Amino acid sequence: MESVTRIGQVIGCNRYKILLLLSLFNAVVLGIAGAVKTPTLINPESITKTIKSDEDGEVVDCVDIYKQPAFSHPLLANHTIQMKPGSYPARVEETRSSSNSSNFSELLIQNWHKNGKYCPEGTIPIARSKVNPKDRKAHPKAFSLDDYVIVDALGHEHAQVTLEGGNYHGATGKFNVWNPVTFHPEFSLAQMWVIAGDGADLNTIEAGWMVNSVTNNFNTSLFTFWTSDGYRSTGCYNLDCPGFVQTSNKIALGMHLNMISQYNGQQFETKITVHKDPTSGNWWLQIQGEDVGYWPSALFKALSSTATAINWGGEITNTNPDGRHTPTQMGSGHFASEGWKKAAFVRNLGYVDESCTIRDPDHDLIPLTTRAECYSVHLGNFDQTYGAHFYYGGPGLSLSCH
Ligand SMILES: *[C@@H]1O[C@H](CO)[C@@H](O)[C@H](O)[C@H]1NC(C)=O
Ligand SMILES: *[C@@H]1O[C@H](CO)[C@@H](O)[C@H](O)[C@H]1NC(C)=O
Ligand SMILES: *[C@@H]1O[C@H](CO)[C@@H](O)[C@H](O)[C@H]1NC(C)=O
Ligand SMILES: *[C@@H]1O[C@H](CO)[C@@H](O)[C@H](O)[C@H]1NC(C)=O
Numbered sequence: 001m002e003s004v005t006r007i008g009q010v011i012g013c014n015r016y017k018i019l020l021l022l023s024l025f026n027a028v029v030l031g032i033a034g035a036v037k038t039p040t041l042i043n044p045e046s047i048t049k050t051i052k053s054d055e056d057g058e059v060v061d062c063v064d065i066y067k068q069p070a071f072s073h074p075l076l077a078n079h080t081i082q083m084k085p086g087s088y089p090a091r092v093e094e095t096r097s098s099s100n101s102s103n104f105s106e107l108l109i110q111n112w113h114k115n116g117k118y119c120p121e122g123t124i125p126i127a128r129s130k131v132n133p134k135d136r137k138a139h140p141k142a143f144s145l146d147d148y149v150i151v152d153a154l155g156h157e158h159a160q161v162t163l164e165g166g167n168y169h170g171a172t173g174k175f176n177v178w179n180p181v182t183f184h185p186e187f188s189l190a191q192m193w194v195i196a197g198d199g200a201d202l203n204t205i206e207a208g209w210m211v212n213s214v215t216n217n218f219n220t221s222l223f224t225f226w227t228s229d230g231y232r233s234t235g236c237y238n239l240d241c242p243g244f245v246q247t248s249n250k251i252a253l254g255m256h257l258n259m260i261s262q263y264n265g266q267q268f269e270t271k272i273t274v275h276k277d278p279t280s281g282n283w284w285l286q287i288q289g290e291d292v293g294y295w296p297s298a299l300f301k302a303l304s305s306t307a308t309a310i311n312w313g314g315e316i317t318n319t320n321p322d323g324r325h326t327p328t329q330m331g332s333g334h335f336a337s338e339g340w341k342k343a344a345f346v347r348n349l350g351y352v353d354e355s356c357t358i359r360d361p362d363h364d365l366i367p368l369t370t371r372a373e374c375y376s377v378h379l380g381n382f383d384q385t386y387g388a389h390f391y392y393g394g395p396g397l398s399l400s401c402h
Contacts, residue, residue: 003234019372029048043067048123053111059128060112060252062119073242074336077299078307081111084291089170091350091358110222118250123291126239129215146391155193155320159330159375159392160313161365167306170194170275170283170352176345177209177220177259177268179262180329183396185214186317188328189223190344190392193311194274194283202230205283205295205303207272209257219256223284226285245273253292255377263322275352276306282326306354310361312346314366314375315394325374325402330358331393339391345380374401 046067051060070076094113112125119125171192179193180188191208206225211218226243238253239246241396247251259268275287281304297304314330331344349365365388366376375394382388394401 002178010347011093011390015362042069043127051117051119051125052110052186053114055111055258055301057115058255058258058361059254060110060119061124061128062126062249063126064225065122065124065247068124068241068246068297069239070102070245071242072365073299074231076242076245076296077296079245081245081247082192082277082280082282082316084281085275085277085284085294087277087356089273089275089352089356089358091172103384105381107187110252111258112252113250114258121249124246127252127254136351155318156315157318157370157375158313158315159336159369159372159377159394160315161313161349161367161377161379161390162309162311163361163364163366164309166351167308167354168194168310168351169306169354169356170273170358171307171310171312172273172275172348172352172358173271173346174271174348175208176331176347177257177270178329178332178344179220179259180211180331180333180393181327182211182213183319183326183328184216184220186319186326186328187212188212188316188330190314190331190346191225191312192274192311192346193224194303194307194309195309195311196300196305199233200230201302203228203300203303204235205274205307207274207285207287209270210311217256220259221254221256222251222287224253226295226299228303232301243299244285244293244295250290250294251287251292257316269347271348275356276358290401310351312349312390314344316375316398317397318374325397327395327397329393329395330375331391333393333395335374335394336391339378343378343391344387344393345391347380349389350387352377360388366391368390371401 011274042063046064047061049062050142061248103376104257171194175190175191187210187400189208189210197203204227209220210223213218223237224244225237271288274283276283279286284294285292316328316330318325334342336343349361351361365379367379369377374396377392380389
């Protein structure tokens with residue numbers, strides 16, 4: 001409820017800003033489910049090892065790093081792989097030196113490498129799709145690229161904060177991770193968006209965690225997404241299409257996060273950073289201190305320069321069967337106003353400025369909800385431990401949301 005007032009104030013006092021926001025928002029509302037591609041075929045000869053998780057049967061193929069999907073992208077025909085970022089933005093570097101990569105598995109556990117069996121050096125893990133290509137087509141409207149009205153009507157709902165108006169070289173945040181109940185066929189996610197351009201030139205880089213019941217993935221997974229044409233015909237999740245270049249042999253995008261072992265009485269969270277490498281211009285992704293890989297600058301037009309907006313927050317889709325909102329949860333399923341230990345949060349938000357330093361967005365964050373009676377957002381007061389942070393989420397269908 002409070003967030004509605006806040007948005008109202010923004011509308012009232014700053015028209016220019018809200019215009020900008022709305023056009024951005026329309027694009028964002030089209031949402032992440034925008035593009036779906038048939039998984040890129042990986043030449044079986046490029047697979048050097050296959051690892052199956054004992055616990056949930058997920059399968060990862062270890063693929064020769066030089067034969068990964070990215071390199072079949074026409075714009076990457078002559079691309080030379082960058083194995084490590086040339087540098088890190090100031091605050092990321094601090095975090096890296098204080099973390100020990102041998103502690104990695106304690107920090108982030110995916111079942112497939114629970115016993116320390118990562119993919120061999122020189123290969124990268126690619127999650128084998130559990131989805132029958134036929135099932136992907138079962139809900140074509142959820143993925144319609146051609147008809148914005150349908151996608152829009154399908155109901156992408158957001159509870160997020162936005163930072164815009166600057167030149168951003170990256171963004172970071174610690175995402176509190178949950179396993180929201182997600183009605184089939186919908187998704188529920190928490191992520192950040194790194195954005196430039198608009199309309200058909202909208203470029204986004206997106207990363208976070210999600211439950212995607214559209215692909216029958218009811219467990220919480222790490223994911224990435226990108227588009228270079230406003231969700232029309234470019235981009236995809238993870239390594240489902242050529243584009244993202246992975247360098248890490250440890251993190252498999254699209255694979256489940258094992259959250260149970262992480263609890264220990266603490267709230268499980270995962271730190272995600274995207275930063276533009278000043279020398280190559282590539283946008284590097286770091287998860288939990290691990291350099292996962294990068295989106296080559298060559299994929300983008302607007303984002304070949306800097307980002308002009310960053311969003312952090314939750315997004316769900318509501319298929320509205322029988323004219324009624326579904327009980328798909330966002331975040332923990334609790335409203336933002338319920339706060340600490342109940343509502344999901346994202347903390348230590350930061351953006352990378354032009355001098356490659358991570359800054360606190362603090363006073364410049366604008367909260368935004370599409371339906372606050374269903375999913376709300378609440379900015380917390382800046383403090384030393386939590387930095388710039390916010391709570392978000394909601395239960396979906398309820399007395400107020402239907
Ligand atoms: C790759 O190199 C070839 C030969 O120099 C050139 O013709 C082609 O345009 C290059 N492709 C890209 C995408 O840069
Ligand atoms: C890594 O492990 C060492 C030894 O167990 C511990 O002292 C250190 O605090 C750990 N680092 C992190 C970032 O958890
Ligand atoms: C990381 O951990 C290993 C094994 O616990 C230890 O030998 C090494 O010194 C640690 N490195 C740092 C930078 O803490
Ligand atoms: C995935 O979900 C199933 C069913 O809810 C559960 O039994 C399993 O433990 C989950 N796996 C992980 C890695 O959380």
